[in-house]
Amino acid sequence: MREKYEPRIVAFLCNWCSYAAADLAGVSRLKYPPNLRVIKVMCSGRVNPLHVLYALSHGADGVVVAGCHPGDCHYRHGNYIARRRIALLRNLLSFVGLEEDRVVLTWASAAEGEKFAEMAREVADRVGKLGPLRHPIRKVETYD
Amino acid sequence: MIDEGRMREVARDLLASGEVDCVIGYARGSVWYRARPVAISDPDKVDMLIFNPFCMQNLATWLKFEMKENGGLQGKYGVVAKGCTARALIQMMQENGISTDDVYTIGVPCPGMVDPRKLGDDVLAMEDARVTLAGERVVVEGERRKVFSRDDVLHETCLLCRYPTPPLYDVLIGEGIEGRPAEDKNLAHLESLPAEERAKYWEDAFSRCIRCYACRNACPLCYCDGCALECLDPQWVYRSVEVSENTLYHLIRAYHLTGRCVECGSCEFSCPADVPLMELNRKMARDVERMFNYVPGMDPKAKPLLGAYDPRDPEGFIL
Ligand code: SF4
Ligand code: SF4
Ligand code: SF4
Numbered sequence: 075m076r077e078k079y080e081p082r083i084v085a086f087l088c089n090w091c092s093y094a095a096a097d098l099a100g101v102s103r104l105k106y107p108p109n110l111r112v113i114k115v116m117c118s119g120r121v122n123p124l125h126v127l128y129a130l131s132h133g134a135d136g137v138v139v140a141g142c143h144p145g146d147c148h149y150r151h152g153n154y155i156a157r158r159r160i161a162l163l164r165n166l167l168s169f170v171g172l173e174e175d176r177v178v179l180t181w182a183s184a185a186e187g188e189k190f191a192e193m194a195r196e197v198a199d200r201v202g203k204l205g206p207l208r209h210p211i212r213k214v215e216t217y218d
Numbered sequence: 219m220i221d222e223g224r225m226r227e228v229a230r231d232l233l234a235s236g237e238v239d240c241v242i243g244y245a246r247g248s249v250w251y252r253a254r255p256v257a258i259s260d261p262d263k264v265d266m267l268i269f270n271p272f273c274m275q276n277l278a279t280w281l282k283f284e285m286k287e288n289g290g291l292q293g294k295y296g297v298v299a300k301g302c303t304a305r306a307l308i309q310m311m312q313e314n315g316i317s318t319d320d321v322y323t324i325g326v327p328c329p330g331m332v333d334p335r336k337l338g339d340d341v342l343a344m345e346d347a348r349v350t351l352a353g354e355r356v357v358v359e360g361e362r363r364k365v366f367s368r369d370d371v372l373h374e375t376c377l378l379c380r381y382p383t384p385p386l387y388d389v390l391i392g393e394g395i396e397g398r399p400a401e402d403k404n405l406a407h408l409e410s411l412p413a414e415e416r417a418k419y420w421e422d423a424f425s426r427c428i429r430c431y432a433c434r435n436a437c438p439l440c441y442c443d444g445c446a447l448e449c450l451d452p453q454w455v456y457r458s459v460e461v462s463e464n465t466l467y468h469l470i471r472a473y474h475l476t477g478r479c480v481e482c483g484s485c486e487f488s489c490p491a492d493v494p495l496m497e498l499n500r501k502m503a504r505d506v507e508r509m510f511n512y513v514p515g516m517d518p519k520a521k522p523l524l525g526a527y528d529p530r531d532p533e534g535f536i537l
């Protein structure tokens with residue numbers, strides 16, 4: 075049992091914008107909670123909903139997918155594709171009784187370090203309030 | 219009812235003229251309340267072909283088996299296609315799973331399929347019987363005669379069917395019929411439950427699953443090489459049959475059919491464990507239609523839903 079519940083959040087960040095935003099937040103020494111476990115991907119459109127489901131099953135309490143703002147994707151429309159995918163994934167999760175707010179899609183440009191830090195605070199807060207994921211998808215051995 | 223004579227004539231002509239190499243259709247099954255798929259290449263054998271209210275299987279799945287077995291389609295196939303079969307074929311064409319030149323669609327407007335389980339053991343015990351759909355009634359005539367209401371004995375999938383007539387075909391046997399889907403009460407009910415109750419409902423359902431993969435195998439659109447559900451490297455889903463793996467299996471399956479599923483019901487019909495797969499499929503299909511104004515399996519030239527986008531897609535959920 076940990077002292078205080080700290081949500082585990084897996085964050086898929088696209089190489090060109092949102093990862094750079096996280097980097098900027100870091101070098102600018104902005105304060106944000108350390109709950110995000112970052113996985114760098116080339117584009118938000120690279121994130122297969124399978125990755126999100128797998129993360130939730132194997133221990134994540136929340137998942138963030140972050141990409142460039144609409145129109146700024148370095149592969150032209152990867153983020154638009156991600157938008158469709160995540161919208162539908164959230165609906166599917168909600169339908170099987172898993173709080174869809176655990177899965178977050180967001181945009182951050184390379185210049186938005188502050189926005190990124192704010193997002194990280196907000197997600198940690200949101201998932202923290204929801205508590206540890208308790209849903210049939212979750213492997214029991216990953217319970218805290 | 220479908221004019222079987224006309225269907226056989228069409229099949230005979232197609233085979234005799236060499237227009238197709240093989241016709242995939244239905245033949246009588248081992249008992250009167252089952253039909254089985256047949257592949258016929260000899261024009262003299264077309265009299266085996268039937269079309270009755272037990273032709274539940276989606277024959278597009280047999281094209282998939284042909285592809286898997288032979289590493290591709292061998293020649294051109296005539297396929298006896300109900301609305302959902304034709305839609306599965308169209309969806310496969312849209313995804314370049316098959317080519318429009320591979321298939322000759324023998325369209326049949328479908329009055330709906332009877333679920334034998336709903337007829338009751340006493341009826342199924344009859345040696346032989348003939349079943350006809352007449353308006354709102356389903357008439358079983360064997361040693362005894364029994365009349366059912368359509369609502370009581372059709373597969374739920376068929377009661378909810380919106381496209382009984384193939385959207386595209388090369389020939390249509392008889393006149394097209396309009397869909398008159400019933401109200402989807404189950405879906406509305408599930409959506410109205412609190413989240414915890416829905417989680418419990420699906421936990422029960424997924425716990426029953428024995429992971430036989432019949433639902434995936436029966437689905438005409440589960441034709442991917444290297445299916446994510448059996449891939450070992452990376453292994454997304456372990457083979458162990460327990461609730462979290464089962465849940466993962468089912469969410470991946472449902473998601474992979476999102477924007478592709480043609481609601482034929484083959485997956486649920488094949489399930490030995492009564493997992494209500496269609497509730498997941500229908501939920502996603504309704505959302506897809508509502509959010510993206512998209513219906514799969516209607517147009518071979520349409521873009522696949524999840525490979526396309528519209529700048530005006532819903533975005534209210536984005537943080
Ligand atoms: S998921 Fe089920 S209903 Fe949908 S196309 Fe496949 S077999 Fe048919
Ligand atoms: S489950 Fe997914 S990967 Fe497997 S065959 Fe079906 S659609 Fe393809
Ligand atoms: S057919 Fe039924 S029991 Fe078999 S894997 Fe699918 S849901 Fe599970």
Ligand code: FES
Pocket residue numbers: 088089090091092116117118119140141142146147148149150151152153
């Ligand atoms: S490169 Fe950033 S979202 Fe595509």
